[in-house]
Amino acid sequence: MDQGKNADYRLVKSLKKGDLFAFDKLFSKYSKKLYYFAKGYLGSKEDAEGLVQDVFLLVWNKRKELKEHLSFNAFLYTVTYNAIRKYFRKKAREKKYLDKFLEDYDGTHNKMVADIEYNNLLELANKAIEKLPEKRKLIFQLSRHKGLSNMEIAKRLDISKKTVENQIHSALKFLREQFGKKPLFLSFFITFLYSN
Numbered sequence: 001m002d003q004g005k006n007a008d009y010r011l012v013k014s015l016k017k018g019d020l021f022a023f024d025k026l027f028s029k030y031s032k033k034l035y036y037f038a039k040g041y042l043g044s045k046e047d048a049e050g051l052v053q054d055v056f057l058l059v060w061n062k063r064k065e066l067k068e069h070l071s072f073n074a075f076l077y078t079v080t081y082n083a084i085r086k087y088f089r090k091k092a093r094e095k096k097y098l099d100k101f102l103e104d105y106d107g108t109h110n111k112m113v114a115d116i117e118y119n120n121l122l123e124l125a126n127k128a129i130e131k132l133p134e135k136r137k138l139i140f141q142l143s144r145h146k147g148l149s150n151m152e153i154a155k156r157l158d159i160s161k162k163t164v165e166n167q168i169h170s171a172l173k174f175l176r177e178q179f180g181k182k183p184l185f186l187s188f189f190i191t192f193l194y195s196n
Helices: 004-013 020-042 045-061 072-130 134-144 148-156 159-179 185-192
Strands: none
Touching: 004 020, 004 072, 020 045, 020 072, 045 072, 072 134, 072 159, 134 148, 134 159, 148 159
């Protein structure tokens, strides 16, 4: 057994008994090497430092299970490599969950925005309808809100079908004029929401 391995053998043997001095010696000997090893994979100074601390915390917690006759150097690098793999698996899971969250959030957010826009447009349209002359407004509401046919409205109000058609045509024309200076989608909204 060479001198380095012999020194590790004695230190690990002492560490297994809970010797803090032996732990400190092993930490001083290997922590910097493990840090550069981890940093090469992780790229982050802080993550590499944290990972090395976790490795040595595991060494301390599992000290009674250490096998002093085996290479402590090889053992440390194996533990560190496994910790690096665990780190990347965790990051991959976090990214997956984050992507899922953002996908769900975007879907919900877009629906909320669409609902708000729809409700705003509906409010604008209803305000415009309120400006119609009473008879025209009644005919328009019976047609678009109640879903009555032109003939049914004519019978209900005791007017001709042609009058109903003319009043609905005039109402739609008025609504389009009300939104003529607004963005095109408002006119589109009015046309299709209140068209047959």
